[in-house]
Amino acid sequence: xxxxxxxxxxxxxIFSKLRDKGKLTELEVKGAMREVRIALLExxxxxxxxxxxxxxxxxxxxxxxxxxxLSPAQQVISIVNEELTAIMGGxxxxxxxxxxxxxxxxxxxxxxxxxxxxxxxxxxxxxxQGKKPMLxxxxxxxPAAIKQLQVxxxxxxxxVFEMGQIDxxxxxxxxxxxxxxxxCDTLIVDTAGRLxxxxxxxxxxxxxxxxxxxxxILLVVDSMTGQDAVNVAKAFNDVMDVTGVVLTKxxxxxxxxxxxxxxxxxxxxxxxxxxxxxxxxIEVFHPDRMASRILGMGDVLTLIEKAQNAFSEEEAKEMQRxxxxxxxxxxxxLAQFDKMKSMGDMSQVLGMIPGLSGKLKGQDVSVDEGKLExxxxxxxxxxxAERANxxxxxxxxxxxxxxxxxxxxxxxxxxxxxxxxxRDMMSRMSNMGRRGFKMPF
Amino acid sequence: xxxxxxxxxxxxxxxxxxxxxFYSLFTGRKLDEDFYDELEGVLLxxxxxxxxTDNILSEFKEECFRRRISDAEDAxxxxxxxxxxxxxxxxxxxxxxxxxxxxxxNGVGKTTALGKLARFFKDKGKSVVLAAADTFxxxxxxxLEVWAKRSDVRIIKHEEGSDPAAVVFDAISSAKAKxTDVVLIDTAGRLxxxxxxxxxxxxxxxxxxxxYPQCDYRTYIVIDATTGQNALSQVEAFDEIIDMDGIxxxxxxxxxxxxxxxxxxxxxxxxxxxxxxxxxxxxxxxxNARDFIDALFx
Numbered sequence: 001x002x003x004x005x006x007x008x009x010x011x012x013x014i015f016s017k018l019r020d021k022g023k024l025t026e027l028e029v030k031g032a033m034r035e036v037r038i039a040l041l042e043x044x045x046x047x048x049x050x051x052x053x054x055x056x057x058x059x060x061x062x063x064x065x066x067x068x069x070l071s072p073a074q075q076v077i078s079i080v081n082e083e084l085t086a087i088m089g090g091x092x093x094x095x096x097x098x099x100x101x102x103x104x105x106x107x108x109x110x111x112x113x114x115x116x117x118x119x120x121x122x123x124x125x126x127x128x129q130g131k132k133p134m135l136x137x138x139x140x141x142x143p144a145a146i147k148q149l150q151v152x153x154x155x156x157x158x159x160v161f162e163m164g165q166i167d168x169x170x171x172x173x174x175x176x177x178x179x180x181x182x183x184c185d186t187l188i189v190d191t192a193g194r195l196x197x198x199x200x201x202x203x204x205x206x207x208x209x210x211x212x213x214x215x216x217i218l219l220v221v222d223s224m225t226g227q228d229a230v231n232v233a234k235a236f237n238d239v240m241d242v243t244g245v246v247l248t249k250x251x252x253x254x255x256x257x258x259x260x261x262x263x264x265x266x267x268x269x270x271x272x273x274x275x276x277x278x279x280x281x282i283e284v285f286h287p288d289r290m291a292s293r294i295l296g297m298g299d300v301l302t303l304i305e306k307a308q309n310a311f312s313e314e315e316a317k318e319m320q321r322x323x324x325x326x327x328x329x330x331x332x333x334l335a336q337f338d339k340m341k342s343m344g345d346m347s348q349v350l351g352m353i354p355g356l357s358g359k360l361k362g363q364d365v366s367v368d369e370g371k372l373e374x375x376x377x378x379x380x381x382x383x384x385a386e387r388a389n390x391x392x393x394x395x396x397x398x399x400x401x402x403x404x405x406x407x408x409x410x411x412x413x414x415x416x417x418x419x420x421x422x423r424d425m426m427s428r429m430s431n432m433g434r435r436g437f438k439m440p441f
Numbered sequence: 442x443x444x445x446x447x448x449x450x451x452x453x454x455x456x457x458x459x460x461x462x463f464y465s466l467f468t469g470r471k472l473d474e475d476f477y478d479e480l481e482g483v484l485l486x487x488x489x490x491x492x493x494t495d496n497i498l499s500e501f502k503e504e505c506f507r508r509r510i511s512d513a514e515d516a517x518x519x520x521x522x523x524x525x526x527x528x529x530x531x532x533x534x535x536x537x538x539x540x541x542x543x544x545x546x547n548g549v550g551k552t553t554a555l556g557k558l559a560r561f562f563k564d565k566g567k568s569v570v571l572a573a574a575d576t577f578x579x580x581x582x583x584x585l586e587v588w589a590k591r592s593d594v595r596i597i598k599h600e601e602g603s604d605p606a607a608v609v610f611d612a613i614s615s616a617k618a619k620x621t622d623v624v625l626i627d628t629a630g631r632l633x634x635x636x637x638x639x640x641x642x643x644x645x646x647x648x649x650x651x652x653y654p655q656c657d658y659r660t661y662i663v664i665d666a667t668t669g670q671n672a673l674s675q676v677e678a679f680d681e682i683i684d685m686d687g688i689x690x691x692x693x694x695x696x697x698x699x700x701x702x703x704x705x706x707x708x709x710x711x712x713x714x715x716x717x718x719x720x721x722x723x724x725x726x727x728x729n730a731r732d733f734i735d736a737l738f739x
Contacts, residue, residue: 041490046486048486111550112665142584143583144580144583150579224665225668226488226670226700227487227697229669231697249547253671257669277635
């Protein structure tokens with residue numbers, strides 16, 4: 001990324017300078033705060049919010065107790081961390097459920113924020129939680145928006161209700177009837193992107209709120225939004241009284257300052273965030289974890305959760321036993337590829353490991369998905385006996401496997417070597433950790 | 442309505458917010474520290490970013506001092522010309538055959554901008570073909586098709602999920618065969634840190650360079666005016682892959698000021714070539730720095 005380093009890097013850098021010092025003077029803290037101000041502004045945190053933030057941190061940081069404590073820099077960092085978390089709200093929030101179904105979730109926001117995709121992600125998430133969601137196509141303006149929602153609905157495996165480009169009120173009435181016959185308990189309503197200053201369109205969406213009393217009104221905001229985020233959020237909140245905010249495109253290299261601004265201005269919780277192109281790339285928003293991520297302190301909790309979602313407990317135990325006894329086979333290796341993929345983008349996962357997020361910047365840590373597929377093809381071209389006992393794979397077998405998987409003998413060799421190394425390392429690791437050390441998955 | 446009027450109308454909301462702040466800032470004030478602080482605040486909250494704000498402010502202060510300007514109202518024109526100078530570039534006129542590729546992150550309005558570009562060249566009496574090389578996003582091709590109909594131009598489209606470089610190849614072959622003046626290439630939105638997708642873009646770029654070396658080839662990055670400082674990172678990453686020639690600044694009809702173009706200009710010297718000021722097919726205008734600034738201040 002070169003000169004363009006993230007807020008976490010920037011703050012880490014500022015505070016690594018502070019860490020080197022035993023004691024801090026008031027002047028030094030003030031100097032650091034000036035840099036925090038710049039870093040936050042460059043992260044697109046709203047100017048007003050920045051001022052307020054810097055003031056409250058400075059006030060706490062220059063207090064007697066901090067300056068005289070043994071590790072003042074550490075104290076300042078934890079104050080910054082606490083304040084960031086406080087601004088982003090206390091705890092995470094869930095989706096409200098209607099007393100009498102269906103629950104209506106209304107999505108709103110500017111053009112291009114990612115509403116349609118987010119509808120699909122919410123649908124997948126709710127379906128996994130045992131709900132029966134239905135998507136409702138109320139974006140009657142953008143060309144092909146309905147078609148897009150249909151495609152999204154198909155890959156999310158949920159029904160999509162549309163009536164073409166007619167009055168959204170009529171579509172909603174139709175959708176409610178349809179939900180009853182299809183026994184759907186949740187309606188996720190996609191609406192057209194609109195400017196917060198477009199009175200006519202704002203009236204239209206206010207009408208949906210008035211007549212259908214949605215249980216959730218979610219404002220979808222692009223996490224790359226600049227200073228204007230506060231104006232947009234405020235305008236939508238004034239008209240719609242939104243119940244929560246969804247941040248999209250957090251998988252970019254954005255520093256996500258919009259999150260801070262919106263929360264500070266509207267007081268509404270950020271509930272979810274979109275973190276990738278796939279429909280499963282949605283996460284519950286955890287303010288405390290986000291603060292840690294911004295500060296470059298890693299996000300171990302999310303990492304463990306991701307691993308837990310990918311591996312069941314039995315699977316993990318079985319895996320540990322195999323590692324210990326060195327009976328780990330190529331079939332297990334194959335299974336791991338799929339788990340890795342379901343954990344999501346590797347560079348993102350690695351970024352959650354404490355101490356790594358800063359160091360990884362600028363390095364290519366992306367896992368080549370094509371390579372993963374190739375390795376899968378190689379293993380799938382082996383016989384059962386070969387997978388269970390890779391040692392028998394010699395010259396002619398390699399040749400057959402290579403031609404079967406459309407690769408070269410070199411590719412097969414590389415895979416086998418990687419496998420042996422992984423197996424040896426894992427057995428060493430698990431033996432080392434037999435007492436006390438427990439794998440997170 | 443002249444070009445200026447159209448921009449001024451399109452930028453009305455942009456202008457309202459910006460101009461109001463400037464008006465109160467420059468009326469009956471002395472140029473003291475409070476004034477500079479406030480000016481800094483206005484520039485920062487217009488997304489100019491810390492660096493561009495510092496640059497503009499220090500040049501402004503210096504000139505005020507040199508010319509012995511002490512009254513804020515006299516300083517207004519000075520600030521105007523300093524700001525316009527930072528984003529004013531000479532842009533080489535188009536020659537034909539012309540290929541324009543638009544790229545950018547998700548949701549900035551690439552497809553819409555391309556649809557409007559089609560009308561722009563059509564109105565100049567040029568023949569146009571659209572290449573629907575966003576084969577990734579659901580229904581992106583259909584969306585472009587609607588725009589093609591609106592402007593009555595041809596479109597080359599493959600199935601969803603097919604190779605975008607192949608679409609571009611076909612569009613160029615077709616343009617050559619039919620002697621079409623302008624090829625406009627829509628690409629899938631991609632976040633700048635997604636390596637695989639960025640590589641795909643460079644493949645599309647290679648196809649154009651290899652298959653159509655005789656054309657006037659321009660690459661534009663589309664930027665959403667509401668975007669903050671992340672736009673810098675976007676420009677940097679795309680520029681590294683396919684040497685961008687200019688910016689299309691979209692969605693200027695909101696309250697966002699698009700001030701980040703000053704930051705981009707300070708760092709990359711990349712000119713804005715078009716601005717999008719609405720949802721109608723003719724709401725794409727050629728950028729003019731003076732008009733842009735005038736519209737902001739008037």
